[in-house]
Amino acid sequence: MGAAPEIHPRPAAADRRDLAWWVDKSVAILVFTGGISAIVFILGIFVFITKEGFGFIFGSLDIGGFFGSTKWRPTSTPPTYGILALLAGTASVTGLAMLIAVPFSLGAAIYIAEFAKGKTREVLKVLVEMLAAIPSVVWGFIGLMVMNPLIINAFDVPVGLCVLNSGVILGLMAAPIMTTIAEDALKAVPDTYREAAEAMGATRWQIVWKVVLPAAKTGLVAAVLLGVGRGFGETMAVLMASGHSVNLPTSVFDSVRALTATIAAELGETSVGSDHYRVLFTLGILLFVVTFAINLTADLIVRGIRKK
Amino acid sequence: MAKDAPAIRTERLNLYYGEFQALFDVDLAVKPGIITALIGPSGCGKTTLLRCVNRINERLGYVRTTGRIEVMGEDIYAPGVELAQVRKHIGMVFQRPNPLPLPIRDNILFGHRIHREGPRVRRAEEDRIVESALREVLLWDTVKDRLDRKATSLSLEEQQKLCIARLLPLKPKVLLMDEPCSALDPKATQTVEEMLWELRGAYTILIVTHNMAQARRASDECVFMLMGKLIEHGPTDDMFVTPRDSRTADYIEGRYG
Protein backbone atom coordinates (compact mmCIF):
# COMPACT_ATOMS: atom_id res chain seq x y z
CA MET A 1 0.00 0.00 0.00
CA GLY A 2 1.23 3.45 -0.91
CA ALA A 3 -0.21 6.63 0.53
CA ALA A 4 -1.86 6.49 3.90
CA PRO A 5 -5.32 5.01 3.38
CA GLU A 6 -8.21 7.38 3.86
CA ILE A 7 -9.73 6.18 7.07
CA HIS A 8 -12.56 8.65 7.23
CA PRO A 9 -13.91 9.37 3.75
CA ARG A 10 -14.62 13.07 3.42
CA PRO A 11 -18.27 13.69 4.24
CA ALA A 12 -20.48 15.12 1.52
CA ALA A 13 -21.16 18.83 1.94
CA ALA A 14 -23.50 19.02 4.88
CA ASP A 15 -25.73 21.60 3.24
CA ARG A 16 -26.22 19.74 -0.03
CA ARG A 17 -29.84 19.61 -1.15
CA ASP A 18 -30.48 16.66 -3.42
CA LEU A 19 -33.61 15.56 -5.22
CA ALA A 20 -34.86 13.58 -2.23
CA TRP A 21 -34.69 16.72 -0.10
CA TRP A 22 -36.84 18.67 -2.57
CA VAL A 23 -39.32 15.84 -2.93
CA ASP A 24 -39.57 15.56 0.81
CA LYS A 25 -40.13 19.30 1.24
CA SER A 26 -42.78 19.58 -1.45
CA VAL A 27 -44.67 16.52 -0.26
CA ALA A 28 -44.62 17.92 3.27
CA ILE A 29 -46.08 21.23 2.03
CA LEU A 30 -48.69 19.43 -0.06
CA VAL A 31 -49.82 17.25 2.81
CA PHE A 32 -49.89 20.21 5.14
CA THR A 33 -52.04 22.24 2.76
CA GLY A 34 -54.35 19.29 2.32
CA GLY A 35 -54.78 18.82 6.03
CA ILE A 36 -55.23 22.50 6.77
CA SER A 37 -57.74 23.03 4.00
CA ALA A 38 -59.85 20.14 5.25
CA ILE A 39 -60.01 21.87 8.62
CA VAL A 40 -60.70 25.24 7.00
CA PHE A 41 -63.53 23.81 4.91
CA ILE A 42 -65.14 22.15 7.88
CA LEU A 43 -64.91 25.32 9.93
CA GLY A 44 -66.28 27.29 6.99
CA ILE A 45 -69.26 24.99 6.63
CA PHE A 46 -69.84 25.09 10.35
CA VAL A 47 -69.75 28.89 10.47
CA PHE A 48 -72.07 29.14 7.49
CA ILE A 49 -74.63 26.77 8.93
CA THR A 50 -74.57 28.20 12.40
CA LYS A 51 -74.82 31.75 11.11
CA GLU A 52 -78.02 30.96 9.25
CA GLY A 53 -79.35 28.48 11.79
CA PHE A 54 -78.73 30.61 14.84
CA GLY A 55 -80.28 33.51 13.01
CA PHE A 56 -83.54 31.63 13.32
CA ILE A 57 -82.89 30.32 16.79
CA PHE A 58 -82.32 33.79 18.21
CA GLY A 59 -84.82 35.51 15.93
CA SER A 60 -88.14 33.76 15.77
CA LEU A 61 -87.73 30.49 17.64
CA ASP A 62 -90.37 29.44 20.12
CA ILE A 63 -88.85 26.36 21.70
CA GLY A 64 -92.08 24.79 22.90
CA GLY A 65 -93.73 25.15 19.52
CA PHE A 66 -90.62 24.10 17.64
CA PHE A 67 -90.19 20.78 19.42
CA GLY A 68 -93.73 20.29 20.65
CA SER A 69 -95.88 20.91 17.61
CA THR A 70 -96.51 18.56 14.73
CA LYS A 71 -97.48 21.41 12.43
CA TRP A 72 -94.76 21.88 9.86
CA ARG A 73 -96.40 24.45 7.61
CA PRO A 74 -93.70 26.78 6.41
CA THR A 75 -95.73 28.05 3.47
CA SER A 76 -99.06 28.85 5.11
CA THR A 77 -99.76 32.29 6.54
CA PRO A 78 -98.72 32.64 9.23
CA PRO A 79 -96.16 29.86 8.84
CA THR A 80 -95.73 27.34 11.66
CA TYR A 81 -92.51 25.46 12.26
CA GLY A 82 -93.20 22.42 14.46
CA ILE A 83 -90.74 19.62 13.98
CA LEU A 84 -92.23 16.97 16.23
CA ALA A 85 -93.60 15.05 13.25
CA LEU A 86 -90.28 15.28 11.44
CA LEU A 87 -88.45 14.04 14.51
CA ALA A 88 -90.94 11.22 14.84
CA GLY A 89 -90.48 10.42 11.16
CA THR A 90 -86.73 10.21 11.47
CA ALA A 91 -86.92 8.29 14.73
CA SER A 92 -89.45 5.74 13.51
CA VAL A 93 -87.61 5.05 10.27
CA THR A 94 -84.23 4.83 11.98
CA GLY A 95 -85.66 2.72 14.78
CA LEU A 96 -87.21 0.21 12.42
CA ALA A 97 -84.05 0.18 10.34
CA MET A 98 -81.99 -0.71 13.41
CA LEU A 99 -84.47 -3.38 14.44
CA ILE A 100 -83.81 -4.99 11.08
CA ALA A 101 -80.15 -4.17 10.62
CA VAL A 102 -78.75 -5.01 14.06
CA PRO A 103 -79.65 -8.71 14.18
CA PHE A 104 -78.78 -9.20 10.52
CA SER A 105 -75.44 -7.50 10.66
CA LEU A 106 -74.37 -9.01 13.98
CA GLY A 107 -75.40 -12.41 12.66
CA ALA A 108 -73.49 -11.85 9.44
CA ALA A 109 -70.45 -10.58 11.31
CA ILE A 110 -70.44 -13.59 13.63
CA TYR A 111 -70.79 -15.95 10.72
CA ILE A 112 -68.01 -14.32 8.73
CA ALA A 113 -65.62 -13.91 11.64
CA GLU A 114 -66.20 -17.14 13.55
CA PHE A 115 -67.71 -19.79 11.30
CA ALA A 116 -67.03 -19.17 7.61
CA LYS A 117 -63.77 -20.50 6.23
CA GLY A 118 -61.49 -19.82 3.26
CA LYS A 119 -63.33 -19.02 0.04
CA THR A 120 -66.77 -18.56 1.57
CA ARG A 121 -65.44 -16.00 3.95
CA GLU A 122 -63.59 -14.03 1.26
CA VAL A 123 -66.59 -14.02 -1.05
CA LEU A 124 -68.90 -12.88 1.74
CA LYS A 125 -66.58 -10.07 2.74
CA VAL A 126 -66.39 -8.80 -0.83
CA LEU A 127 -70.17 -9.00 -1.16
CA VAL A 128 -70.69 -7.02 2.03
CA GLU A 129 -68.28 -4.37 0.81
CA MET A 130 -70.09 -4.21 -2.50
CA LEU A 131 -73.37 -3.72 -0.69
CA ALA A 132 -71.84 -0.81 1.17
CA ALA A 133 -70.90 0.79 -2.14
CA ILE A 134 -74.43 0.96 -3.57
CA PRO A 135 -75.34 4.66 -3.88
CA SER A 136 -78.25 5.74 -1.73
CA VAL A 137 -80.31 6.96 -4.67
CA VAL A 138 -80.27 3.40 -5.99
CA TRP A 139 -81.66 2.21 -2.68
CA GLY A 140 -84.32 4.89 -2.94
CA PHE A 141 -85.10 3.62 -6.39
CA ILE A 142 -85.53 0.10 -5.05
CA GLY A 143 -87.84 1.51 -2.40
CA LEU A 144 -89.96 3.25 -4.99
CA MET A 145 -90.05 0.66 -7.71
CA VAL A 146 -89.72 -2.69 -5.90
CA MET A 147 -90.78 -2.32 -2.28
CA ASN A 148 -93.68 0.00 -2.96
CA PRO A 149 -95.76 -2.39 -5.15
CA LEU A 150 -94.62 -5.28 -2.95
CA ILE A 151 -96.02 -3.66 0.19
CA ILE A 152 -99.23 -2.60 -1.56
CA ASN A 153 -99.86 -6.15 -2.73
CA ALA A 154 -98.72 -7.98 0.38
CA PHE A 155 -100.54 -5.89 2.98
CA ASP A 156 -103.38 -4.53 0.90
CA VAL A 157 -102.68 -0.88 1.72
CA PRO A 158 -103.23 2.08 -0.63
CA VAL A 159 -99.63 3.39 -0.57
CA GLY A 160 -96.44 1.48 -0.07
CA LEU A 161 -94.23 4.47 0.65
CA CYS A 162 -94.15 4.40 4.41
CA VAL A 163 -92.19 3.71 7.59
CA LEU A 164 -91.97 0.03 6.72
CA ASN A 165 -90.58 0.67 3.27
CA SER A 166 -87.99 3.24 4.25
CA GLY A 167 -87.10 1.35 7.42
CA VAL A 168 -86.31 -1.79 5.44
CA ILE A 169 -84.36 0.15 2.84
CA LEU A 170 -82.42 2.05 5.48
CA GLY A 171 -81.77 -1.16 7.39
CA LEU A 172 -80.31 -2.75 4.30
CA MET A 173 -78.19 0.33 3.75
CA ALA A 174 -76.83 0.45 7.27
CA ALA A 175 -76.21 -3.29 7.54
CA PRO A 176 -72.99 -3.52 5.49
CA ILE A 177 -71.05 -0.93 7.47
CA MET A 178 -72.30 -2.39 10.74
CA THR A 179 -71.30 -5.85 9.58
CA THR A 180 -67.82 -4.70 8.62
CA ILE A 181 -67.18 -2.90 11.88
CA ALA A 182 -68.68 -5.65 14.00
CA GLU A 183 -66.54 -8.19 12.17
CA ASP A 184 -63.44 -6.14 12.91
CA ALA A 185 -64.41 -6.09 16.57
CA LEU A 186 -64.77 -9.88 16.61
CA LYS A 187 -61.49 -10.33 14.77
CA ALA A 188 -59.74 -8.20 17.39
CA VAL A 189 -60.54 -10.78 20.08
CA PRO A 190 -57.27 -12.68 20.62
CA ASP A 191 -57.34 -16.24 19.38
CA THR A 192 -55.84 -17.45 22.65
CA TYR A 193 -59.23 -16.90 24.29
CA ARG A 194 -60.91 -19.15 21.78
CA GLU A 195 -58.18 -21.73 22.15
CA ALA A 196 -58.46 -21.71 25.93
CA ALA A 197 -62.22 -22.24 25.78
CA GLU A 198 -61.94 -24.89 23.11
CA ALA A 199 -59.39 -26.80 25.15
CA MET A 200 -61.91 -26.89 27.99
CA GLY A 201 -64.39 -28.54 25.66
CA ALA A 202 -66.53 -25.56 24.76
CA THR A 203 -68.53 -25.91 21.56
CA ARG A 204 -68.17 -23.29 18.87
CA TRP A 205 -71.39 -21.61 19.80
CA GLN A 206 -70.43 -21.57 23.49
CA ILE A 207 -67.15 -19.96 22.51
CA VAL A 208 -68.94 -17.27 20.52
CA TRP A 209 -71.60 -16.64 23.11
CA LYS A 210 -69.59 -16.83 26.31
CA VAL A 211 -66.16 -15.67 25.26
CA VAL A 212 -66.02 -13.79 21.96
CA LEU A 213 -69.15 -11.66 22.23
CA PRO A 214 -68.44 -10.45 25.78
CA ALA A 215 -64.87 -9.67 24.81
CA ALA A 216 -65.98 -7.75 21.72
CA LYS A 217 -68.90 -6.05 23.45
CA THR A 218 -67.73 -2.46 23.19
CA GLY A 219 -66.74 -2.80 19.55
CA LEU A 220 -70.14 -4.21 18.75
CA VAL A 221 -71.86 -1.32 20.49
CA ALA A 222 -69.75 1.06 18.44
CA ALA A 223 -70.78 -0.75 15.27
CA VAL A 224 -74.44 -0.38 16.15
CA LEU A 225 -74.02 3.30 17.00
CA LEU A 226 -72.32 4.00 13.70
CA GLY A 227 -75.22 2.29 11.98
CA VAL A 228 -77.65 4.51 13.88
CA GLY A 229 -75.67 7.56 12.84
CA ARG A 230 -75.78 6.40 9.25
CA GLY A 231 -79.54 5.91 9.39
CA PHE A 232 -80.12 9.22 11.07
CA GLY A 233 -78.23 11.21 8.47
CA GLU A 234 -79.41 9.37 5.38
CA THR A 235 -81.44 11.57 3.06
CA MET A 236 -82.05 10.44 -0.48
CA ALA A 237 -83.31 6.92 0.11
CA VAL A 238 -85.58 8.06 2.93
CA LEU A 239 -86.91 10.91 0.82
CA MET A 240 -87.86 8.47 -1.92
CA ALA A 241 -89.22 5.61 0.16
CA SER A 242 -90.95 7.25 3.12
CA GLY A 243 -93.85 8.96 1.32
CA HIS A 244 -92.64 12.37 2.51
CA SER A 245 -95.83 13.48 4.20
CA VAL A 246 -95.76 15.24 7.56
CA ASN A 247 -97.33 12.79 9.92
CA LEU A 248 -97.06 11.41 13.43
CA PRO A 249 -96.93 7.72 12.48
CA THR A 250 -99.25 5.34 14.29
CA SER A 251 -98.43 2.25 12.26
CA VAL A 252 -95.63 1.11 9.99
CA PHE A 253 -97.86 1.72 7.00
CA ASP A 254 -98.06 5.48 7.62
CA SER A 255 -96.14 7.83 5.42
CA VAL A 256 -93.69 10.03 7.27
CA ARG A 257 -91.20 12.72 6.54
CA ALA A 258 -87.65 12.79 7.86
CA LEU A 259 -85.61 15.79 9.00
CA THR A 260 -83.01 15.24 6.33
CA ALA A 261 -85.52 14.80 3.55
CA THR A 262 -87.25 18.03 4.59
CA ILE A 263 -84.07 20.01 4.16
CA ALA A 264 -83.28 18.39 0.84
CA ALA A 265 -86.72 18.93 -0.57
CA GLU A 266 -87.40 22.45 0.64
CA LEU A 267 -84.14 24.31 0.63
CA GLY A 268 -84.18 24.97 -3.11
CA GLU A 269 -87.62 26.56 -2.96
CA THR A 270 -87.08 29.08 -0.19
CA SER A 271 -85.82 32.59 -0.66
CA VAL A 272 -82.40 33.13 0.83
CA GLY A 273 -82.53 34.78 4.24
CA SER A 274 -86.21 34.11 4.89
CA ASP A 275 -87.38 32.44 8.10
CA HIS A 276 -88.13 29.25 6.21
CA TYR A 277 -84.63 29.27 4.74
CA ARG A 278 -83.11 29.76 8.15
CA VAL A 279 -85.21 27.18 9.97
CA LEU A 280 -83.91 24.56 7.57
CA PHE A 281 -80.42 25.45 8.72
CA THR A 282 -81.57 25.05 12.28
CA LEU A 283 -82.67 21.53 11.36
CA GLY A 284 -79.19 21.10 9.92
CA ILE A 285 -77.63 22.09 13.23
CA LEU A 286 -79.89 19.66 15.05
CA LEU A 287 -78.88 16.82 12.73
CA PHE A 288 -75.27 17.80 13.05
CA VAL A 289 -75.40 17.80 16.83
CA VAL A 290 -77.12 14.43 17.02
CA THR A 291 -74.91 12.64 14.50
CA PHE A 292 -71.86 14.25 16.04
CA ALA A 293 -72.87 12.97 19.47
CA ILE A 294 -73.49 9.48 18.11
CA ASN A 295 -70.23 9.33 16.21
CA LEU A 296 -68.30 10.75 19.12
CA THR A 297 -69.73 8.14 21.46
CA ALA A 298 -68.89 5.38 19.00
CA ASP A 299 -65.40 6.78 18.57
CA LEU A 300 -64.79 7.02 22.32
CA ILE A 301 -65.96 3.45 22.74
CA VAL A 302 -63.66 2.21 19.99
CA ARG A 303 -60.76 4.12 21.52
CA GLY A 304 -61.58 2.52 24.85
CA ILE A 305 -61.08 -0.87 23.23
CA ARG A 306 -57.73 0.04 21.77
CA LYS A 307 -56.37 1.22 25.07
CA LYS A 308 -57.04 -2.09 26.76
CA MET B 1 -59.01 -50.84 33.10
CA ALA B 2 -56.18 -52.44 34.98
CA LYS B 3 -54.89 -50.51 37.94
CA ASP B 4 -51.55 -49.53 36.49
CA ALA B 5 -52.67 -49.19 32.90
CA PRO B 6 -51.19 -46.08 31.31
CA ALA B 7 -53.15 -42.83 31.57
CA ILE B 8 -52.04 -41.81 28.11
CA ARG B 9 -50.90 -44.22 25.46
CA THR B 10 -49.93 -43.45 21.91
CA GLU B 11 -49.34 -46.08 19.28
CA ARG B 12 -47.46 -45.42 16.05
CA LEU B 13 -48.51 -41.82 16.18
CA ASN B 14 -47.59 -39.80 13.09
CA LEU B 15 -48.54 -36.20 12.55
CA TYR B 16 -48.30 -34.05 9.46
CA TYR B 17 -48.63 -30.28 9.18
CA GLY B 18 -49.66 -30.33 5.54
CA GLU B 19 -46.70 -31.98 3.80
CA PHE B 20 -44.38 -31.61 6.76
CA GLN B 21 -44.15 -34.57 9.09
CA ALA B 22 -43.64 -33.45 12.70
CA LEU B 23 -44.07 -36.75 14.59
CA PHE B 24 -42.72 -40.15 13.57
CA ASP B 25 -44.19 -43.37 14.97
CA VAL B 26 -44.36 -42.17 18.54
CA ASP B 27 -45.11 -44.94 21.04
CA LEU B 28 -45.55 -43.53 24.49
CA ALA B 29 -47.12 -44.80 27.70
CA VAL B 30 -47.58 -42.25 30.47
CA LYS B 31 -48.21 -43.68 33.92
CA PRO B 32 -51.16 -42.38 35.91
CA GLY B 33 -50.79 -40.11 38.92
CA ILE B 34 -47.24 -38.96 38.33
CA ILE B 35 -45.54 -36.05 36.64
CA THR B 36 -43.95 -36.88 33.30
CA ALA B 37 -41.71 -34.29 31.70
CA LEU B 38 -41.34 -33.97 27.95
CA ILE B 39 -37.91 -32.64 27.01
CA GLY B 40 -35.94 -32.12 23.84
CA PRO B 41 -34.42 -29.38 21.70
CA SER B 42 -36.51 -26.66 20.13
CA GLY B 43 -38.66 -27.83 17.26
CA CYS B 44 -38.47 -31.52 18.13
CA GLY B 45 -42.23 -31.84 18.40
CA LYS B 46 -42.96 -31.59 22.14
CA THR B 47 -45.77 -29.11 21.74
CA THR B 48 -47.10 -31.02 18.78
CA LEU B 49 -47.24 -34.28 20.72
CA LEU B 50 -48.86 -32.62 23.71
CA ARG B 51 -51.50 -31.00 21.55
CA CYS B 52 -52.45 -34.35 20.05
CA VAL B 53 -53.58 -35.65 23.39
CA ASN B 54 -56.62 -33.35 23.54
CA ARG B 55 -56.86 -33.03 19.76
CA ILE B 56 -56.51 -29.27 19.98
CA ASN B 57 -54.12 -29.58 17.02
CA GLU B 58 -57.17 -29.94 14.87
CA ARG B 59 -57.89 -26.25 15.19
CA LEU B 60 -55.51 -26.00 12.27
CA GLY B 61 -57.32 -27.31 9.25
CA TYR B 62 -54.21 -28.76 7.62
CA VAL B 63 -53.15 -31.18 10.36
CA ARG B 64 -53.38 -34.90 9.66
CA THR B 65 -52.79 -37.61 12.24
CA THR B 66 -52.37 -41.36 11.92
CA GLY B 67 -52.04 -43.93 14.66
CA ARG B 68 -53.81 -44.27 17.95
CA ILE B 69 -54.07 -42.33 21.20
CA GLU B 70 -55.79 -43.69 24.24
CA VAL B 71 -56.51 -41.59 27.28
CA MET B 72 -57.59 -43.54 30.35
CA GLY B 73 -58.12 -46.54 28.10
CA GLU B 74 -60.37 -44.74 25.65
CA ASP B 75 -59.44 -44.26 22.01
CA ILE B 76 -59.89 -40.52 21.54
CA TYR B 77 -59.62 -40.72 17.76
CA ALA B 78 -62.37 -43.32 17.49
CA PRO B 79 -65.19 -42.31 15.19
CA GLY B 80 -68.17 -40.99 17.10
CA VAL B 81 -66.05 -39.54 19.88
CA GLU B 82 -67.34 -36.17 21.06
CA LEU B 83 -64.48 -33.70 21.27
CA ALA B 84 -66.19 -31.68 23.99
CA GLN B 85 -66.37 -34.79 26.19
CA VAL B 86 -62.76 -35.76 25.48
CA ARG B 87 -61.51 -32.32 26.38
CA LYS B 88 -63.58 -32.15 29.52
CA HIS B 89 -61.38 -34.82 31.07
CA ILE B 90 -58.12 -33.51 29.68
CA GLY B 91 -57.08 -30.10 30.93
CA MET B 92 -54.53 -28.00 29.09
CA VAL B 93 -52.28 -25.22 30.33
CA PHE B 94 -50.62 -23.01 27.74
CA GLN B 95 -47.23 -21.40 27.47
CA ARG B 96 -48.61 -17.89 27.87
CA PRO B 97 -51.18 -17.66 30.66
CA ASN B 98 -54.48 -17.14 28.86
CA PRO B 99 -57.24 -16.45 31.36
CA LEU B 100 -60.48 -15.36 29.76
CA PRO B 101 -61.28 -11.64 29.97
CA LEU B 102 -63.86 -12.35 32.66
CA PRO B 103 -63.88 -11.99 36.44
CA ILE B 104 -61.71 -14.47 38.33
CA ARG B 105 -64.79 -16.24 39.59
CA ASP B 106 -66.27 -16.69 36.12
CA ASN B 107 -62.96 -18.00 34.87
CA ILE B 108 -63.02 -20.77 37.44
CA LEU B 109 -66.65 -21.55 36.74
CA PHE B 110 -66.34 -21.42 32.96
CA GLY B 111 -65.64 -25.09 32.37
CA HIS B 112 -68.12 -26.12 35.02
CA ARG B 113 -70.86 -24.05 33.42
CA ILE B 114 -70.34 -25.17 29.84
CA HIS B 115 -70.41 -28.82 30.88
CA ARG B 116 -73.16 -28.59 33.44
CA GLU B 117 -76.12 -30.80 32.76
CA GLY B 118 -79.41 -29.85 34.26
CA PRO B 119 -80.33 -26.62 35.98
CA ARG B 120 -78.03 -23.89 37.18
CA VAL B 121 -76.46 -24.75 40.50
CA ARG B 122 -76.95 -22.52 43.49
CA ARG B 123 -74.60 -19.67 44.19
CA ALA B 124 -73.36 -21.27 47.39
CA GLU B 125 -72.42 -24.36 45.45
CA GLU B 126 -70.58 -22.25 42.91
CA ASP B 127 -68.74 -20.47 45.69
CA ARG B 128 -67.64 -23.79 47.05
CA ILE B 129 -66.33 -24.87 43.63
CA VAL B 130 -64.41 -21.62 43.24
CA GLU B 131 -62.88 -21.84 46.68
CA SER B 132 -61.77 -25.42 46.43
CA ALA B 133 -60.24 -24.93 42.97
CA LEU B 134 -58.34 -21.86 44.11
CA ARG B 135 -57.19 -23.58 47.28
CA GLU B 136 -55.81 -26.46 45.29
CA VAL B 137 -53.50 -24.13 43.37
CA LEU B 138 -52.57 -22.20 46.53
CA LEU B 139 -54.18 -19.04 45.20
CA TRP B 140 -57.19 -18.71 47.46
CA ASP B 141 -55.63 -16.50 50.10
CA THR B 142 -54.27 -14.02 47.58
CA VAL B 143 -57.40 -13.54 45.52
CA LYS B 144 -60.28 -14.36 47.82
CA ASP B 145 -61.15 -10.68 48.27
CA ARG B 146 -61.15 -9.80 44.58
CA LEU B 147 -63.00 -12.61 42.89
CA ASP B 148 -64.99 -10.09 40.86
CA ARG B 149 -61.94 -8.46 39.37
CA LYS B 150 -60.91 -9.21 35.82
CA ALA B 151 -58.59 -12.20 35.71
CA THR B 152 -56.37 -10.32 33.30
CA SER B 153 -55.48 -7.90 36.10
CA LEU B 154 -53.57 -10.58 38.00
CA SER B 155 -49.81 -11.04 37.82
CA LEU B 156 -48.55 -13.59 35.29
CA GLU B 157 -47.83 -16.09 38.01
CA GLU B 158 -51.32 -15.74 39.46
CA GLN B 159 -52.80 -15.92 35.97
CA GLN B 160 -51.02 -19.17 35.26
CA LYS B 161 -52.19 -20.66 38.56
CA LEU B 162 -55.70 -19.52 37.72
CA CYS B 163 -55.41 -21.23 34.35
CA ILE B 164 -54.65 -24.44 36.20
CA ALA B 165 -57.36 -23.85 38.77
CA ARG B 166 -60.06 -23.37 36.16
CA LEU B 167 -59.48 -26.92 34.92
CA LEU B 168 -60.00 -28.56 38.29
CA PRO B 169 -63.79 -28.20 38.73
CA LEU B 170 -64.14 -30.52 35.72
CA LYS B 171 -62.21 -33.18 37.62
CA PRO B 172 -59.84 -33.89 34.75
CA LYS B 173 -57.88 -37.13 34.73
CA VAL B 174 -54.99 -35.66 32.81
CA LEU B 175 -53.35 -32.24 32.83
CA LEU B 176 -51.29 -31.23 29.80
CA MET B 177 -48.91 -28.34 30.30
CA ASP B 178 -46.84 -26.66 27.63
CA GLU B 179 -43.90 -24.88 29.26
CA PRO B 180 -46.21 -23.40 31.89
CA CYS B 181 -43.39 -21.49 33.55
CA SER B 182 -41.62 -20.05 30.53
CA ALA B 183 -43.33 -16.68 30.95
CA LEU B 184 -42.57 -16.53 34.69
CA ASP B 185 -39.58 -15.35 36.68
CA PRO B 186 -37.54 -17.89 38.70
CA LYS B 187 -39.37 -17.24 41.94
CA ALA B 188 -42.79 -17.62 40.37
CA THR B 189 -41.54 -20.71 38.61
CA GLN B 190 -40.61 -22.19 41.93
CA THR B 191 -44.02 -21.60 43.48
CA VAL B 192 -45.76 -23.04 40.44
CA GLU B 193 -43.53 -26.10 40.65
CA GLU B 194 -44.37 -26.52 44.31
CA MET B 195 -48.01 -26.33 43.40
CA LEU B 196 -47.61 -28.95 40.70
CA TRP B 197 -46.02 -31.21 43.24
CA GLU B 198 -49.12 -30.77 45.40
CA LEU B 199 -51.36 -31.77 42.52
CA ARG B 200 -49.29 -34.85 41.82
CA GLY B 201 -51.14 -38.03 42.63
CA ALA B 202 -54.59 -36.62 42.08
CA TYR B 203 -53.87 -35.96 38.41
CA THR B 204 -51.67 -37.37 35.71
CA ILE B 205 -49.49 -34.51 34.57
CA LEU B 206 -47.63 -34.35 31.27
CA ILE B 207 -45.47 -31.27 31.18
CA VAL B 208 -43.29 -29.88 28.39
CA THR B 209 -40.22 -28.06 29.56
CA HIS B 210 -37.16 -26.47 28.10
CA ASN B 211 -35.54 -26.24 31.43
CA MET B 212 -33.37 -29.22 32.36
CA ALA B 213 -33.20 -28.25 35.99
CA GLN B 214 -36.96 -28.04 36.15
CA ALA B 215 -37.41 -31.43 34.52
CA ARG B 216 -34.97 -32.89 36.98
CA ARG B 217 -36.53 -31.24 40.03
CA ALA B 218 -40.16 -31.55 39.22
CA SER B 219 -40.82 -34.80 37.39
CA ASP B 220 -41.01 -38.50 38.16
CA GLU B 221 -40.40 -39.67 34.64
CA CYS B 222 -38.84 -38.07 31.64
CA VAL B 223 -39.40 -38.43 27.91
CA PHE B 224 -36.70 -37.27 25.53
CA MET B 225 -37.64 -36.41 21.97
CA LEU B 226 -35.52 -35.52 18.99
CA MET B 227 -36.69 -34.50 15.52
CA GLY B 228 -40.18 -35.84 15.93
CA LYS B 229 -39.09 -39.18 17.37
CA LEU B 230 -39.29 -40.48 20.90
CA ILE B 231 -35.75 -41.40 21.88
CA GLU B 232 -35.91 -42.38 25.51
CA HIS B 233 -38.43 -42.66 28.30
CA GLY B 234 -37.63 -43.59 31.87
CA PRO B 235 -37.51 -42.49 35.50
CA THR B 236 -36.08 -38.98 35.72
CA ASP B 237 -33.34 -39.92 38.16
CA ASP B 238 -32.07 -42.71 35.94
CA MET B 239 -32.22 -40.63 32.80
CA PHE B 240 -30.23 -37.80 34.22
CA VAL B 241 -27.62 -40.04 35.78
CA THR B 242 -27.28 -42.89 33.32
CA PRO B 243 -29.02 -42.10 30.04
CA ARG B 244 -29.34 -45.16 27.82
CA ASP B 245 -29.08 -43.34 24.52
CA SER B 246 -26.03 -41.31 23.59
CA ARG B 247 -28.23 -38.60 22.06
CA THR B 248 -30.02 -38.19 25.39
CA ALA B 249 -26.69 -37.83 27.09
CA ASP B 250 -25.61 -35.20 24.59
CA TYR B 251 -28.77 -33.21 25.15
CA ILE B 252 -28.67 -33.42 28.92
CA GLU B 253 -25.10 -32.26 28.92
CA GLY B 254 -26.11 -29.29 26.81
CA ARG B 255 -24.59 -30.31 23.51
CA TYR B 256 -27.79 -29.46 21.59
CA GLY B 257 -29.43 -26.05 21.60
Ligand SMILES: Nc1ncnc2c1ncn2[C@@H]1O[C@H](COP(=O)(O)OP(=O)(O)OP(=O)(O)O)[C@@H](O)[C@H]1O
Ligand atom coordinates in the same frame (compact mmCIF):
# COMPACT_ATOMS: atom_id res chain seq x y z
N1 LIG C 1 -48.72 -24.86 12.94
C1 LIG C 1 -47.65 -25.41 12.36
N2 LIG C 1 -47.59 -25.52 11.02
C2 LIG C 1 -46.52 -26.08 10.43
N3 LIG C 1 -45.48 -26.56 11.07
C3 LIG C 1 -45.46 -26.50 12.41
C4 LIG C 1 -46.56 -25.92 13.12
N4 LIG C 1 -46.31 -25.98 14.44
C5 LIG C 1 -45.10 -26.58 14.54
N5 LIG C 1 -44.60 -26.89 13.34
C6 LIG C 1 -43.34 -27.56 13.08
O1 LIG C 1 -43.35 -28.81 13.72
C7 LIG C 1 -42.12 -29.07 14.36
C8 LIG C 1 -42.35 -29.32 15.82
O2 LIG C 1 -42.82 -28.13 16.43
P1 LIG C 1 -43.19 -28.03 17.96
O3 LIG C 1 -43.81 -26.69 18.15
O4 LIG C 1 -44.00 -29.21 18.31
O5 LIG C 1 -41.78 -28.10 18.64
P2 LIG C 1 -41.40 -27.93 20.17
O6 LIG C 1 -40.62 -29.10 20.54
O7 LIG C 1 -42.60 -27.62 20.97
O8 LIG C 1 -40.46 -26.67 20.09
P3 LIG C 1 -40.25 -25.52 21.18
O9 LIG C 1 -39.37 -26.10 22.21
O10 LIG C 1 -39.57 -24.45 20.39
O11 LIG C 1 -41.58 -25.14 21.68
C9 LIG C 1 -41.23 -27.86 14.10
O12 LIG C 1 -40.35 -28.17 13.05
C10 LIG C 1 -42.19 -26.79 13.70
O13 LIG C 1 -41.59 -25.96 12.74
Ligand SMILES: [Mg+2]
Ligand atom coordinates in the same frame (compact mmCIF):
# COMPACT_ATOMS: atom_id res chain seq x y z
MG1 LIG D 1 -43.27 -25.88 22.10
